[in-house]
Each structure stands twice: as C-alpha cells, then as structure tokens.
Amino acid sequence: MDQNPNRYTITAALPYTNGPVHIGHLAGVYVPADIYARYQRLQNKDVAFICGSDEHGVAITLKAKKEGITPQEVVDKYHTIIKKSFEDFGISFDNYSRTSAEIHHKTASEFFKKMYDAGQFIEEITEQLFDEEANQFLADRFVIGTCPKCGHEEAYGDQCENCGTSLNATDLINPRSVISGNKPVLKKTKHWFLPLDRYEDFLREWILVDHKKDWKTNVLGQCKSWIDDGLRPRAVTRDLDWGIPVPVEGADGKVLYVWFDAPIGYISSTKEWAAREDKNWEDYWKDKNTKLLHFIGKDNIVFHCIIFPAMLKAEGSYILPENVPANEFLNLEGNKISTSKNWAVWLHEYLEDFPNQQDVLRYTLTANAPETKDNDFTWADFQARNNNELVAIFGNFINRVMVLTDKYYEEIIPEPATLSEIDEQTLNELKAYPTVIASSIERYRFREAQAELMNVARLGNKYLADEEPWKTIKTDEERTKTVMYIALQIASALAILSEPFLPFTSEKLKNMLNVRSSPSTALRTGSVETSLGWNDVSSKSELLKPGHKINKAELLFSKIEDEQVEKQLDKLKQTKMDNSTNNNEIASAKNSQVTPQKETIQYDDFAKLDMRVGTIIEAEKMPKADKLLVLKVDTGLDVRTIVSGIAESFKPEEIIGKKVTVLANLAPRKLRGVESQGMILMTENTEGKLVFVNPDTSAPLSANGVENGATIN
C-alpha cells in the first residue's frame, strides 16, 4: 500500500442521536479526526472528511416513547444540536449527513441486497416474544419482567439493571410488553445473519499480521481477543418499525439492524457530498490508492475493525480501512462521563460559559487526549493549560511581536541586516518543525504533535528574551530590525502550523499577519498577497518579506479566572448532589429497610433536652477504637469530656475550635473506660456525609432551634 497517497477518506464515528455531544466525544474522536483532516488538506491532499448522525435503532424508539414524541422528532432534535456543536468547534467535515436521509436508505438497502443475492447471509427461524395486541415483535428492551437471577421485577429483556446479569428476553419470569403491558407470546420469525465465522481467517491475517506494526496496540489487543474468542454469526435484521426496511420478500415488519446500516452511513454521506461537489464517490471508496481511515472511540473497535471490514469484503467492491486509530475514554474530574447521570461537559453549554474559546477546549483535550489509556479532564488543568501555556507562551509571544512591530515599524515588516549565528540557528530550528509535527500526526500521536507546536512558540519567546529588541532599539536600530524580522518569521510559521490544532486562533493570526494558508482553507477573500503552505515553513527562505504590511493585533487568548473554574466545579457538585438525592429517593422508594419514624413524643419530652452551643477545645483519637474521638468541649457551663463516634469522618486536628450543638443533660455513660458527659448533635448532608448540626450564632440555642431531621449520634 502506498504510504503517502493523494486521496484520503477520513470518517469520524457517527454520533447516536439520543443526546447532545460532550467533551468525551470531542477528545476521543472528533478533534483528532479534525486535526488529521486539516493537516492533510494543508499538505494539498484530496480529502473527504465524512460524518453524519446515526438515527436508527431501538434506543431512539424507546426515547421517543418515553417523551411522547415520534422517533423522527427525537432524531431531528438531536441531529440539529449535534451538527451545530460540530460547526461551533470547527470540526471541518466536508459532509455531515444523517442515516434517516433517503440516499442512505437507498445505499444501505442496495448494500444488503447485493450481499443477499450473492448468498452472503444465512437465514434462520427463531422464536421471539410477540405482543398480540400491538401486533409486533418485541425488541429486548421492550420486554420487562422478573430477573431469574435476583428476583428484581423490572428487569429488561437484555439485562437486569439490579444485578447486572445479561439476559435474553425469553429468560424473564412473568414477561410483559412495554407497549401494552400484556404477556407476550412466543412466535416464529425469520432473520438473516452475517456468518462472521467465515471471515475469521481473513481478519486474522489482515489485522494481526498485515497491520501488526501500524495499528495502535489498544486496537490490536481488542481485535485479537474478539478473534481468539471465536466469531459467531450475527443477526443483520430485526423486528422493528424504525429503520431501513429489509429489501427482500417475506421481510415485512423487519428492518436492518442499526449496527449494519450505520457504517454504511459513511458511504452514503460521501455520495451526498460527491453529488454536491461534482466528484465521483467511488474514487473515495473503491480506488485502492485511496487511504480510508476510521476515527472512533474504543467502544466502536469491533464494529470498525471486524464487522464493517467483513461487510466490505463480502460486498466485494470496496477498499478496506488502512487504519482505525481508536482512542480510549476521557473521564471528567475522576469519574466516568455519563449521559444519564449528566456527568459531562456538554459542548453547547461550554460555549455559553466560555464564548469564543473553542480553541482552549480543543487544546486541553488534545494535550490530555486518551490516546493510549483512559485520561482525566479537570477544570484545574483546563485553567492551567490556558493560563500557563496558551496565554503565557503562545499568546505572549505573538503579542510582543505584534506590539513591537506596530510601535517600531508601523506594521511594516522591517528589512533585516546580516544574520547572526543565533539568527541562522533559530531559523534552522524553525524549519525542522513541519517535519517533526507531521511525523507525529501521521502516526496519530496528536498530543505529541501539539506539544511540538508549542515548542515553536517557546522558540520565539526564547529568541526575543535573549535578543531583547526592546533594549537594542535604543542602541542598535539595525540589529533590532533583524531581530523583529526573525520573530515575525516565527509568528507566521505558528499561524500555519497551528491551523490543524487551533483553527480559530490560526485564522485570527493569519488575519493579523495578513497572510493566508495554501491551499486556502479560509472563506474570506480579498487582497491577501502572501499565501503559505505547511511545507513553506521548511522550504522558503522567508515567509514574510520586508515591506509586507500586517494588520492590527487582536487578543488571541485571555486568562481564565478562578471564579470561572469554581463555577464549573459548582455545577458538577450540584450534579452529584442531584444524583445522590435521586438515588436516595429511589433507595427509599424501593428499600423497605429505611428506618421508620419513631413513636411520637410530646413537647414536654422534647423540652427536657438541654441544648447548648459549645466549642471543641481539644480532640484526640480514642486508643484502639476506630470510630471514637475523645473531645473536650467548652459548653459555657463547664469544660467537659464527650466521646463521639465521628473518627471515621473527621480528623481530630480539623475540628478543634469548632462550634457544635451539645445535648448537655444526657445521663453520663462510660465508653471504653472514658466517661462521656453529653452528646454532640450530628446529621447527614445530601451527599450522605456526616456533618455537625451547626449553630449559626454563638448564642445558646433555644430548645426549638434544633434542626429538623437531625439524628443524634
């Protein structure tokens, strides 16, 4: 295979349209794919960067049912949101289609038919649950019943969410239909299967031998384990009314399985684009000189490395992917990103809080890209990356260059004098970067590539710091001109080389320097004379000629303040509290073991309690007792010893000086030989954490001032 072809078909995983996209999607798939596509375009390659919404499948129909709308309304809603998020973040798809589009139905249908006619499927009659009232077969998720394993009464037909067991709908005790609530009956149904076992030898050879060296180890590892486990026939059709009808006789009420139609979406999206751009789509899918690449997350490896290639091979006229550079997962603040728990940074929400700061997120996500293992996104790191790298290194360099050029030369590139050894050395270093960065990108190492990009800005900063043009301007005008000329060459190299990573910044910087990239990726037209390509940075003796007029500076990056980060952390904290409240509600609704309320007492009983506000003045651990602290508490009456069972929640040194509510007239009792003279009131907060019942003031609490619901510890 040609290692440096001229045509690239680059696909990014089709997002499933049952929710918006978040930073995990961006980091895992769309930013790396976009860096790659933008880079290849700058290399003057013929690129088709293809994506679209994945709009079929039972999960969509369930969501629609839940929300009381049609599946089409569900996919319309999320298709619009997702498409806009990609546009907002500069993901430069050449085409973004959707699998509900007519061209896709036609393409997937024909793909199936060709395989069917060639005898590539096996037919099998199985018994499946059928709802007689609704007159339809029930997908696994449409059946609920009692789990045979744990007795949970609301287990789904594919899994019990209580004990986690994978199930078949027919395993459920007392199954009932989600649609009608009736007991479903078993009914025979015919389906078509892709006999993956027939492709085992081909897959083993193609992946584990031919691509042993150039595919990522995480991808090879997953493929090997799937193949070694033995591949089995997989149903390509199912009984459902949302999807692409199976185009053969006797298949009424059946559609193509979503896993079968979705990857064909890459092909139909390419067709849609080619028709619009007057190109031949087959060049991008059937010419062996085209390099086909699938950018995906690790949950999609089996579909893109095993199943889709088997389909392409079976169909017979398509090329196979040259690489599938799948990423691992991104976590958020130490926890797995979860749509259902709302534990995510949603792209459309990010832009509300950080308008026009797309590149900061792109930068942070690439710097922490989960390329070889799962990685963590934290807001503290986001702030540090922005303030210490984008602002302090990249932004600082460009700002100095722009300000000084304006101040000394009224925005005209000065004529250099003879170059010094340092100047020559700096320019030589600069010329090495396009190759260095390219080599990392070509190997899908985007973190490494972006780190090298920042080294270009570092080179510029160091050069200015060493040559100090703000000092030499007073003593040596000619030297100053040379230094600023060199610094401007570095700035224009940054404008070009940053384009794949920081497209918005690159665009601003090109505007400021009055250049454009070649081949042009900008929408803007006008009288820009200087166009620069990726390789010009290495090959041209100068990028900006003396006499070239640049424009006014714009701010590239701005500092992110602590308050902005705290706001994001508060949002997540709130999410956590909401989740734990929900869980508690669910737990109390389901769990009959919740302690019932105690017997009612009269006011006189309550009035007997003598509550005081005290201050903890000493605290130490009770020897040989994990849970107990021995406290000395100043109650205002006296200083007394209280033994409290809070050692697992508080360290002694943390609570000295703390104001607490004390039940002062509790009969003394001995705990581990120490007499406890009273009790500290404690309760649990919404996160289930033990907290003090805090007095607001230093005044002694009146008897009715005790917080409701407080439990006495």
Ligand SMILES: [Zn+2]
């Ligand atoms: Zn169970």
